[in-house]
Every structure is written in structure tokens, then in C-alpha cells.
Amino acid sequence: MSVKETTIAIQGTEEQGVPLPFKPHKTNSIQQIRYVCSIAAMHSASAIPRVIPITHCGPGCADKQFMNVAFYNGFQGGGYGGGSVVPSTNASEREVVFGGADRLRELIAASLQILDADLFVVLTGCISDLVGDDVGSVVKEFQVQGVPIVFAETGGFKGNNFTGHELVTRAIIDQYVGDYDGPREQGSVNVWSLLPYHNTFWRGDLTEIKRILEGIGLKVNILFGPESRGASEWKNIPKAQFNLVLSPWLGLQTAKHLEAKYRQPFLHVPVIPIGAKETSAFLRQVAQFAGIDVAAAEAFIAKEEGTYYRYLEDFTDFYAEYWWGLPARFAVIGDSAYNLALTKFLVNQLGLIPSKQIITENPPEEYRELIREQYRTIADDVATDVDFQEDSHIIHQLIRQSDFGHKPPIIFGTTWERDLVKELKGAIVEVGFPTSYEVVLARSYIGYRGALTLLEKIYTTAVSASA
Amino acid sequence: MTRINLDTTVVETREQRLGTIIAWDGKASELSHESAYARGGCESSCGQKGRRLCELHGPFTQGSVCSEQMVECQAGNVRDAVLIQHSPIGCGAGQVIYNSIYRNGLAMRNLPVENLRMICTNLQEGDMVFGGVAKLEQSIRDAWERHRPKAIFIGTSCATGIIGDDVDSVASHLEEELQIPVIPLHCEGFKSKHWSTGFDATQHGILRQIVRKNPQKQEDLINVINLWGTDVFTPMLGELGLRVNFVVDLATVADLEQMSEAAATVGFCHTLSSYLATALEQEFGVPEIKAPLPYGFAGTDAWLRELARVTHREEQAEAYIAKEHARVAPRLEELRKQLKGKKGYVATGSAYAHGLIAVLRELGIEVNGSLVFHHDPIYDSQDPRQDSLAYLVDNYGDVPSFSVSNRQQYQFYGLLQRVKPDFILIRHNGLAPLASRLGIPAAPLGDEHHALGYQGMINLGETILDILSHKKFHQDLAAHVTLPYKKEWLAQQDPFILARKPLNVEE
Numbered sequence: 001m002s003v004k005e006t007t008i009a010i011q012g013t014e015e016q017g018v019p020l021p022f023k024p025h026k027t028n029s030i031q032q033i034r035y036v037c038s039i040a041a042m043h044s045a046s047a048i049p050r051v052i053p054i055t056h057c058g059p060g061c062a063d064k065q066f067m068n069v070a071f072y073n074g075f076q077g078g079g080y081g082g083g084s085v086v087p088s089t090n091a092s093e094r095e096v097v098f099g100g101a102d103r104l105r106e107l108i109a110a111s112l113q114i115l116d117a118d119l120f121v122v123l124t125g126c127i128s129d130l131v132g133d134d135v136g137s138v139v140k141e142f143q144v145q146g147v148p149i150v151f152a153e154t155g156g157f158k159g160n161n162f163t164g165h166e167l168v169t170r171a172i173i174d175q176y177v178g179d180y181d182g183p184r185e186q187g188s189v190n191v192w193s194l195l196p197y198h199n200t201f202w203r204g205d206l207t208e209i210k211r212i213l214e215g216i217g218l219k220v221n222i223l224f225g226p227e228s229r230g231a232s233e234w235k236n237i238p239k240a241q242f243n244l245v246l247s248p249w250l251g252l253q254t255a256k257h258l259e260a261k262y263r264q265p266f267l268h269v270p271v272i273p274i275g276a277k278e279t280s281a282f283l284r285q286v287a288q289f290a291g292i293d294v295a296a297a298e299a300f301i302a303k304e305e306g307t308y309y310r311y312l313e314d315f316t317d318f319y320a321e322y323w324w325g326l327p328a329r330f331a332v333i334g335d336s337a338y339n340l341a342l343t344k345f346l347v348n349q350l351g352l353i354p355s356k357q358i359i360t361e362n363p364p365e366e367y368r369e370l371i372r373e374q375y376r377t378i379a380d381d382v383a384t385d386v387d388f389q390e391d392s393h394i395i396h397q398l399i400r401q402s403d404f405g406h407k408p409p410i411i412f413g414t415t416w417e418r419d420l421v422k423e424l425k426g427a428i429v430e431v432g433f434p435t436s437y438e439v440v441l442a443r444s445y446i447g448y449r450g451a452l453t454l455l456e457k458i459y460t461t462a463v464s465a466s467a
Numbered sequence: 468m469t470r471i472n473l474d475t476t477v478v479e480t481r482e483q484r485l486g487t488i489i490a491w492d493g494k495a496s497e498l499s500h501e502s503a504y505a506r507g508g509c510e511s512s513c514g515q516k517g518r519r520l521c522e523l524h525g526p527f528t529q530g531s532v533c534s535e536q537m538v539e540c541q542a543g544n545v546r547d548a549v550l551i552q553h554s555p556i557g558c559g560a561g562q563v564i565y566n567s568i569y570r571n572g573l574a575m576r577n578l579p580v581e582n583l584r585m586i587c588t589n590l591q592e593g594d595m596v597f598g599g600v601a602k603l604e605q606s607i608r609d610a611w612e613r614h615r616p617k618a619i620f621i622g623t624s625c626a627t628g629i630i631g632d633d634v635d636s637v638a639s640h641l642e643e644e645l646q647i648p649v650i651p652l653h654c655e656g657f658k659s660k661h662w663s664t665g666f667d668a669t670q671h672g673i674l675r676q677i678v679r680k681n682p683q684k685q686e687d688l689i690n691v692i693n694l695w696g697t698d699v700f701t702p703m704l705g706e707l708g709l710r711v712n713f714v715v716d717l718a719t720v721a722d723l724e725q726m727s728e729a730a731a732t733v734g735f736c737h738t739l740s741s742y743l744a745t746a747l748e749q750e751f752g753v754p755e756i757k758a759p760l761p762y763g764f765a766g767t768d769a770w771l772r773e774l775a776r777v778t779h780r781e782e783q784a785e786a787y788i789a790k791e792h793a794r795v796a797p798r799l800e801e802l803r804k805q806l807k808g809k810k811g812y813v814a815t816g817s818a819y820a821h822g823l824i825a826v827l828r829e830l831g832i833e834v835n836g837s838l839v840f841h842h843d844p845i846y847d848s849q850d851p852r853q854d855s856l857a858y859l860v861d862n863y864g865d866v867p868s869f870s871v872s873n874r875q876q877y878q879f880y881g882l883l884q885r886v887k888p889d890f891i892l893i894r895h896n897g898l899a900p901l902a903s904r905l906g907i908p909a910a911p912l913g914d915e916h917h918a919l920g921y922q923g924m925i926n927l928g929e930t931i932l933d934i935l936s937h938k939k940f941h942q943d944l945a946a947h948v949t950l951p952y953k954k955e956w957l958a959q960q961d962p963f964i965l966a967r968k969p970l971n972v973e974e
Contacts, residue, residue, distance in 0.1 A: 092660060288603065
């Protein structure tokens with residue numbers, strides 16, 4: 001990967017003290033991880049109500065992914081079918097030497113007797129993928145008996161939990177949802193957006209996305225999280241009018257697959273909207289694409305904006321008059337979805353200055369230029385660049401060498417940045433994996449309502465640390 | 468007498484050394500009898516391996532824990548070392564939990580809070596074909612460049628075990644070049660059925676490559692093998708004029724080096740300390756305190772007396788024992804009244820559970836059931852004075868429903884139905900969420916020293932009072948959730964039925 005020299009370019013001003021370009025020495029090493037492996041996509045299964053993953057892997061894989069992605073990351077919990085419920089073959093030397101297909105067959109059969117699920121998703125780990133178990137054949141034996149079960153090969157060395165998510169999604173579509181040639185329901189949409197559990201706030205955020213899309217008159221298959229109707233909702237995927245990919249790149253592969261499979265069009269909106277300006281523009285774009293009643297959509301937007309700006313008006317007394325100084329410059333370290341969304345909001349709604357944006361989930365090379373372009377046009381009068389880094393040692397060096405001007409910055413990052421922020425005497429808002437010092441339930445930072453919560457969080461952090 | 472073998476880089480697993488089992492169901496007294504530690508004249512008949520116990524095998528298993536995770540939680544939490552995880556990125560996930568625990572552990576010990584130092588080699592598909600040793604070498608160099616550590620540990624993974632990376636050669640080559648210990652820890656998850664082998668793997672590497680081979684004895688230094696718990700040992704051992712050397716978590720490499728110089732080794736749980744303590748005695752003559760664990764009056768008295776005998780501090784010990792008995796008695800009396808009629812259930816690691824049950828019974832709490840994640844029929848010392856299960860049964864009575872279940876939540880439901888406790892004690896994740904959904908609160912003993920010694924009885928009593936009041940939360944929840952288990956399974960009387968009569972649930 002090429003590492004770009006980065007500078008902040010703010011049109012109309014000559015920046016003083018632009019830091020010397022830091023040339024990080026990137027190696028294979030990843031210190032302080034920011035994503036995990038494909039089998040963590042077991043969370044994409046358990047994120048669907050009444051769906052239970054079955055893991056065919058070593059004894060520690062399921063626990064490890066759960067405890068790190070879903071526990072020490074906002075303390076989200078395992079829910080109905082995740083966490084310690086998840087069956088695992090807990091593969092031993094025997095499965096390594098003789099293969100694990102028989103053991104998997106035995107585990108699936110027992111799972112059907114013990115667990116109450118609408119759909120099972122078998123995920124494989126390194127062991128199975130290395131010894132070459134024919135998992136497809138084993139799962140097929142159950143599928144032909146009518147058992148709702150699918151499989152995805154998610155060996156840890158094959159990719160990360162983002163690519164694993166699309167493998168699981170595709171497995172469910174191809175092996176469970178199946179072919180469809182019936183009519184389409186106009187005004188109905190499938191939403192592909194944040195990565196469940198990895199994004200600490202996904203539950204609240206998907207709830208807000210569903211709320212605002214329904215607000216303008218759409219019927220929404222949100223597919224993951226507490227507002228999803230579970231497996232039956234997935235069965236409705238082919239009936240939807242279109243797919244909405246609301247993220248810089250995650251979900252695009254799924255949408256393209258659905259386009260090919262069901263001839264279903266998709267709308268790609270890279271920026272997850274935060275705040276009224278972005279959210280209203282987003283809703284108008286979706287309404288236009290869907291061809292739904294514009295007047296109804298506008299009525300909803302007007303009502304939401306009314307509420308939003310009432311609160312913003314109250315907030316301005318604080319924002320304009322607070323004595324003790326508020327942060328002016330910020331950095332965001334996180335996966336592209338939240339990184340881009342936050343940067344857009346902080347620059348355009350609050351007028352903060354972007355000092356450093358680092359994207360950490362290793363997006364596929366083909367999407368990187370598209371992402372860079374978003375940052376170049378982050379506002380009419382502000383352009384910024386972005387780094388792609390995964391190793392926190394390098395990330396922290398880049399932050400240390402960034403220009404934060406005359407006062408301490410506010411860093412939107414993860415638990416890994418807690419010490420760094422102390423060093424910089426700045427403030428931290430933990431917004432991504434891992435967020436080990438926040439308890440997150442229904443909190444959302446996006447849309448109309450989430451933006452207000454985000455303002456509360458940012459400025460509580462600043463004010464609370466002041467004395 | 469079987470000796471611990473430190474000649475090779477690979478540790479012998481628990482099941483090989485001790486005959487460890489992970490599934491069993493019966494009475495504590497039966498398990499103790501079958502383990503036949505001292506009672507069966509073990510010393511003459513144990514032979515090469517520990518006792519063989521009849522183990523249950525069922526078709527259904529839920530996600531367990533692996534040895535590599537225990538390597539992370541020990542070698543990854545040494546303050547001036549680096550742990551390299553030679554693995555795909557998924558194994559690196561553990562950096563998150565052990566960072567959080569490390570930070571909170573440092574805070575509890577009044578040490579500077581910082582992030583841990585673990586680096587994943589991030590192996591990809593191509594490395595599975597061509598091998599990953601070049602990446603391992605690079606990551607070791609990165610660790611050196613970034614931190615100038617006093618030691619570098621390397622944890623292996625299932626993937627590197629299967630592809631057969633020659634980790635040992637890379638380690639010895641870099642050890643020579645960097646002039647610090649570079650220590651391979653073989654901890655592939657599939658190699659052992661119980662994760663505690665990971666403790667042994669870490670300790671094996673430390674014994675081989677860090678512990679000082681020409682010790683200068685420090686007659687007042689005591690090795691305390693623990694995790695991240697609060698420092699209850701310094702005040703306690705201070706009464707005997709002894710200093711504490713905490714290992715392995717939160718220790719420095721220098722602390723690990725001087726283990727061979729100590730006057731004795733103690734622990735809070737044989738599951739964790741067995742290998743290291745026995746090997747320190749075998750290799751360096753540092754006596755392992757052969758006594759029951761320091762829980763409850765009987766255990767703590769005996770433990771202190773044995774420590775005092777070995778370190779020649781009998782007088783101070785007797786004075787301390789008398790003083791502490793008198794100090795805790797009044798509050799203990801009150802707690803017994805407040806906790807009268809309550810039923811508790813212990814679901815923790817093996818030897819630790821034996822100690823906790825003793826404390827609950829000191830508090831007058833009824834304990835009719837307990838679950839341990841594994842059972843070692845014998846510990847490495849093979850000394851009957853460490854038979855913690857027999858000690859429990861002999862001094863505090865039997866436990867009628869005593870189960871070995873390796874974090875199998877689906878079995879836990881039925882086990883709780885047998886005894887219907889008012890609360891449970893836990894340490895590891897996975898079981899309390901189920902208890903909670905049944906209206907039963909749990910006390911998570913994150914601080915493993917919470918129930919230890921005389922004060923531990925009071926601590927645990929106070930904590931139980933706190934969590935009993937949480938019952939309101941759990942009972943409200945229980946009325947509003949559905950469990951992911953089928954009705955037929957929940958109606959099943961025997962949680963081990965699948966192992967006894969495979970695939971016969973409907974009967």
C-alpha cells in the first residue's frame with residue numbers, strides 16, 4: 001500500500017507549521033488491532049433476530065470474537081443467539097489429523113435438537129479451511145431435509161470481519177432466500193450499512209436509519225438488529241424495489257450480487273448522514289431514486305428539521321458563549337463509514353478543522369480512490385486527505401506528527417487512543433472498535449436524533465474534563 | 468515421581484501430565500474419591516501420568532476457550548515484554564480484552580496505566596502456502612525497534628501449528644542477535660482440550676528462558692502466582708516480614724527472573740500455579756507451599772502455618788492468625804445472620820471453586836451445587852497436601868451436585884434447576900448471562916483475591932449482600948426474555964443426557 005504524504009489544505013489560508021511528512025515503515029505487523037478475522041462475521045448472523053451461528057473452528061475462536069467484538073466494545077452483549085450460546089466444534093487434534101466433517105455433522109444435528117432458531121449459519125475457521133473439510137456437503141445434507149441452514153467459509157487467514165460479513169450475507173441470500181421471479185413492491189428498500197457489533201453504535205444507528213426512511217414513506221428491510229423482523233424479512237429481500245448501500249464500500253458487493261441475481265437496482269450513498277443538513281439531503285436523494293411522493297417526504301423533513309434546529313438553537317448559547325475553550329481541530333481514527341460520516345458533520349455542522357483522518361479497516365484497493373474523493377470534497381471550502389493504516393503504532397506516530405494548531409485536539413477514535421490523548425492533553429470520544437470504556441445500548445450518533453446525542457457526547461467530554 | 472520436562476520448547480498438555488477432564492457429573496466426594504489423590508495411595512501408583520477419570524463426551528458443545536488466550540492473558544501482560552501473536556488477525560482480537568483487563572489491573576495495583584504490547588503477524592492466505600516465518604521475524608524486529616523490550620514472547624496459533632512454521636528456529640536466531648530472551652510458546656488451540664494448558668505453556672517458556680539459572684537467594688521473597696488482583700498479599704505477608712514477588716501478570720521481566728531466588732512460592736489457585744510452582748521447586752529448590760488454598764479459616768490458617776514453617780516465621784504467623792481471627796469475628800457473625808438461609812452456586816475454574824465453596828460455607832451459605840470448567844485429578848506436585856477438593860469435602864462437607872462442564876451454557880440451565888440458588892459466583896464469561904435471564908444474580912469476581920484470606924470472607928459476604936439486591940433487575944428481565952433453547956431441552960432433567968444417551972433428547 002502506498003502511504004501518502006498528507007497535508008491539510010484549507011482553501012484561502014496559508015497554513016503555518018505544516019508538519020514534516022512522516023514516512024511510516026509499514027510491515028505485516030498489526031499492533032492494537034482495529035478489525036478481526038472473517039469468522040467474527042458470526043456476529044452478522046446473530047445480529048439477525050432468532051438466527052444462530054454454528055462455528056466449526058478451534059476451541060477459542062467463538063469466545064474470542066464475541067468477547068472482543070461484542071463485549072469489550074461497548075459491552076453490547078451476545079443477545080439471543082450470540083455470545084456463549086454459539087455452538088462450536090471446538091476442534092481438537094483429531095479434527096486436524098482426520099478432518100472435521102463428521103464432528104460438524106454431529107454438532108449440527110445436536111444443535112437442531114437443543115437450540116430454537118429460525119436459521120442457522122455455519123461458519124468455518126482456520127482449521128477447517130486448512131485441512132479442507134467439505135463443509136458444503138455436510139450442510140447440504142441438512143438443507144435437502146428442509147433445515148434452514150447455510151454455510152460460509154470464513155477461515156481467519158482469508159480476510160477480515162468486513163469481508164466475512166459479505167460472505168455471510170451472500171450465503172444467506174443464495175442458500176436461504178433463494179431464487180425469486182415474482183413482483184416487486186414499490187417503495188420498499190433493503191438497507192446495507194454499518195457492520196453489526198464491530199460498529200459500537202450499530203443498533204441505535206440502524207434504528208435511526210429505519211425511522212427516517214420510514215418517515216419519508218418507504219417500507220424498510222433493515223435486516224440486522226432489534227428493528228429487523230428476522231429471517232422472514234430476509235425472505236422479502238427479492239421483493240424490494242431497490243437496495244440502499246449506505247456506507248463507503250461495505251455492502252456494495254452484496255448490492256451488485258443482488259442486481260445480478262434479482263435484477264434489483266441499488267443506490268449507493270457513501271456518507272452516512274449525521275445532522276439535519278446531511279440527513280435531509282440524503283432523504284431527498286433516496287426519495288428521488290425511489291420515485292416516492294415528494295410532498296410526503298418534504299413534510300417529514302420539515303418536521304424533523306424543526307425539532308433539530310430548535311435544539312441547535314438552544315445549544316448555541318453554550319457553543320457561542322462557553323468561557324473555557326472548546327476544541328477547534330480534530331482527528332478521526334476509525335473505519336471508513338464512521339470516519340467519513342463524522343468528518344462531514346464536524347466540518348460542515350460545527351465548523352471544526354480536520355487535522356488527520358485515518359481509515360483503519362483495510363478497505364479493498366478498488367474502493368480507496370472513491371473514499372479519497374469524498375474527503376477532497378468534504379465541504380465547499382474544505383478539502384482534506386486521508387490515510388489508510390491498520391497498525392496502531394504507525395497510526396499514533398501519524399497523530400503525534402499532525403498539526404493541531406495552538407490548542408489540544410479532540411480525537412475521535414478507540415480505546416487504543418486513550419493514552420495518546422493524555423499525551424496530547426486532548427479529549428477523546430471513543431467511537432469505534434474497540435470501545436472498551438463506554439456502555440452502549442440504543443445510543444445513535446447519526447441522522448437527526450443521533451446528531452444531537454453526538455453533540456451532547458462531544459461537549460460533555462470537553463466540559464467534564466475542564467475542572 | 469514424574470518430573471516436569473523443561474528440555475523441549477513444547478509443554479506437555481494438562482491431559483498428558485495430569486489426566487485433566489472437562490466433563491463429569493456427580494458428587495464432589497465421588498470425584499474426589501475417583502481422583503484418588505492421596506486416598507488411593509497415589510504416590511506409589513500414579514505412574515507416568517495422573518489419574519485416569521471417566522469422562523463424558525457429548526455431541527453438542529458451545530464455544531470454549533483456547534490455550535492461546537491464556538498465553539495472551541499471561542505473557543501479554545508482562546510489563547516490559549512484548550507478545551507476538553504468530554497468527555491470522557482473528558487471534559489478535561484478544562488484544563482488546565486483555566488490554567482492558569491490563570489497564571484496570573494496573574490501576575488496581577497503583578501502577579501507571581498503559582496499553583499492552585502485543586503484535587499480530589497478520590498471516591494471510593499466501594502465508595498458509597508458503598509459510599509465515601519471514602513475517603514472524605519482521606514482527607520480532609518491529610517489537611524490538613518499537614519498544615526495546617526485556618523479552619519477546621511468541622504465541623503460536625492453530626494455523627501456524629498446522630502449516631508447521633519453524634517458530635523455534637526463528638526465536639533462537641533472533642535471541643542470539645538481539646541478546647534478549649525470545650521465547651516460543653506453543654499454544655495451538657487444538658492441541659489441548661482445556662485452555663489451562665496455555666498457563667502451563669507460558670510458564671514453561673518463562674522457566675526455560677527467563678528465570679535466573681544462578682540464583683542469589685532472597686530469604687524474605689515469596690513468589691505469588693496470580694493474575695491482576697488487588698494486592699492483598701503485601702499487608703498479609705508483611706506481618707511475617709516477607710516481601711511479595713507477583714508473577715506473571717503485571718510483573719516485569721526482572722520480577723520473573725528472580726523467581727528462582729525466592730524463599731517459597733504460593734498461589735491463589737492450583738489451576739494457575741501448579742506448573743510454575745512445582746517446576747521452581749524441582750529446578751531451583753524454591754519450595755512450593757504444600758497446603759490447602761488460603762480460603763476460609765481452616766484453609767487460611769493451614770496455609771499461613773505452612774508458609775511460616777518453610778520460612779521460619781512461626782511466631783509472627785501465630786500472632787497474625789490470632790489477631791485476624793479476632794478482628795473478623797464480629798462482622799462475620801453479622802454477615803452470617805444477614806445471609807442466613809441463602810443458597811449459593813459456584814461456577815468458576817477448578818481449584819478456585821474449591822476455595823470459594825469453603826468461604827461460602829464459612830458464611831453459613833448453603834452450597835448444594837457447583838460447576839467447574841475442568842478437573843485435574845492431581846496437580847503437578849502430586850503432593851496430597853494440595854488436594855484442594857479432598858480438603859473441601861473433609862473440612863466443609865460434600866457438594867451433592869458437582870459438575871465438570873467446560874463453559875457449556877446449555878448444561879448450566881439444568882444444573883441451576885437442580886439446586887435453585889439465590890445467587891451464583893463466577894469469574895469467566897458465559898454463564899452469568901443465562902443465570903440473569905433466569906432471575907438469578909451473579910457476583911463476578913474480577914478481582915481474584917476478593918475472597919482470599921480472613922478479610923476475603925468478609926469481602927465476599929458484603930459482595931453477596933450487594934448482588935442479592937440486584938435480584939430485582941434480574942427477575943424483571945427474566946419475565947421478559949425467551950431463552951434460545953428448545954422447550955424439550957429445558958424440560959430435560961439431566962444436563963448430561965446427550966453424553967450418556969446420545970441424540971435421545973425427546974425421551
